[in-house]
Amino acid sequence: MKHRRGIATITLVLAAGLGLSGCSALSGTDGDLANDWSALPAPKSFVPDLGCHARETDASVKATEFAVVDCTKSHETETVYVGEFSGSAASASTPPETDSKDAADAFNTCEEQANKVLGQDWRDLRVELKLVTPSSAAWKGGAHWFACDVIELADLENAETKSRTAAIKDGVDKLPLGCFTATESGGDLTMAEVACSTSHNSEYVGSFEPAAGVAYPSTDAGWDVLHEKCDEVAAAYMGISGSQFDKSYSEIAWATSKKYWSAGNNNVRCFLWLGKSKMTGSAKDKKTTVPKWS
Numbered sequence: 001m002k003h004r005r006g007i008a009t010i011t012l013v014l015a016a017g018l019g020l021s022g023c024s025a026l027s028g029t030d031g032d033l034a035n036d037w038s039a040l041p042a043p044k045s046f047v048p049d050l051g052c053h054a055r056e057t058d059a060s061v062k063a064t065e066f067a068v069v070d071c072t073k074s075h076e077t078e079t080v081y082v083g084e085f086s087g088s089a090a091s092a093s094t095p096p097e098t099d100s101k102d103a104a105d106a107f108n109t110c111e112e113q114a115n116k117v118l119g120q121d122w123r124d125l126r127v128e129l130k131l132v133t134p135s136s137a138a139w140k141g142g143a144h145w146f147a148c149d150v151i152e153l154a155d156l157e158n159a160e161t162k163s164r165t166a167a168i169k170d171g172v173d174k175l176p177l178g179c180f181t182a183t184e185s186g187g188d189l190t191m192a193e194v195a196c197s198t199s200h201n202s203e204y205v206g207s208f209e210p211a212a213g214v215a216y217p218s219t220d221a222g223w224d225v226l227h228e229k230c231d232e233v234a235a236a237y238m239g240i241s242g243s244q245f246d247k248s249y250s251e252i253a254w255a256t257s258k259k260y261w262s263a264g265n266n267n268v269r270c271f272l273w274l275g276k277s278k279m280t281g282s283a284k285d286k287k288t289t290v291p292k293w294s
Contacts, residue, residue, distance in 0.1 A: 047143070076151065085102060117150070125172065248293060
């Protein structure tokens with residue numbers, strides 16, 4: 001038996017605006033300021049800085065709330081890269097739509113840059129990667145940036161943000177996804193992370209990004225495509241052949257939501273699933289000594 005999971009990720013917007021006011025000439029002046037004053041510099045749109053930020057960004061965050069804080073102080077998110085939209089994306093009247101190719105390209109850049117900072121694939125860690133773009137108002141004001149935020153999760157199941165007191169690159173060894181207790185009820189599956197040294201029936205075995213053109217799985221046939229790849233990932237993790245895995249084991253394919261699949265975040269995480277069977281320790285390279293699914 002195989003199981004599917006869908007989880008939503010969020011592409012965020014940051015609100016930033018500029019205010020302008022007018023004034024009239026004072027009595028006794030010529031009203032011409034330009035003949036004695038140098039021209040004022042053109043107003044600059046807000047652009048996020050790299051570093052840690054006190055709270056996770058949301059649709060109503062102000063520029064002042066996105067200020068960089070000391071990473072040794074409590075914070076919820078860290079911007080690891082800031083890029084700029086270019087070409088047709090930058091010349092558009094509104095920010096790229098969530099499901100657009102421009103947003104997908106930006107997210108792919110975020111993945112590359114986040115992996116450099118983390119020193120490994122972000123999908124293997126208990127973190128979320130978010131693409132942040134300006135609000136429509138800020139975009140019209142000339143803000144065409146995109147930011148890549150990494151957030152530590154308290155747990156994978158509920159995807160709740162966990163506050164940190166260190167830069168995300170410090171302590172990466174404490175973030176890898178490990179073992180879980182997978183509980184099925186009424187067709188739904190919940191995943192509780194546990195130490196691999198304790199009894200469990202599921203383990204993270206790796207991830208993959210579907211080939212270009214693979215649509216979000218909305219049918220059993222679509223999910224089968226993801227399950228087949230997760231079968232391969234799990235078999236390689238255990239050190240057995242695909243046929244051995246298909247005969248005795250199962251897996252969970254955990255995909256992003258449909259809304260964000262086409263935005264570039266079409267990553268799939270794979271988990272070995274033993275059903276009612278239990279084991280202690282990791283299944284990595286344990287081959288067929290791992291208890292069979294039941």
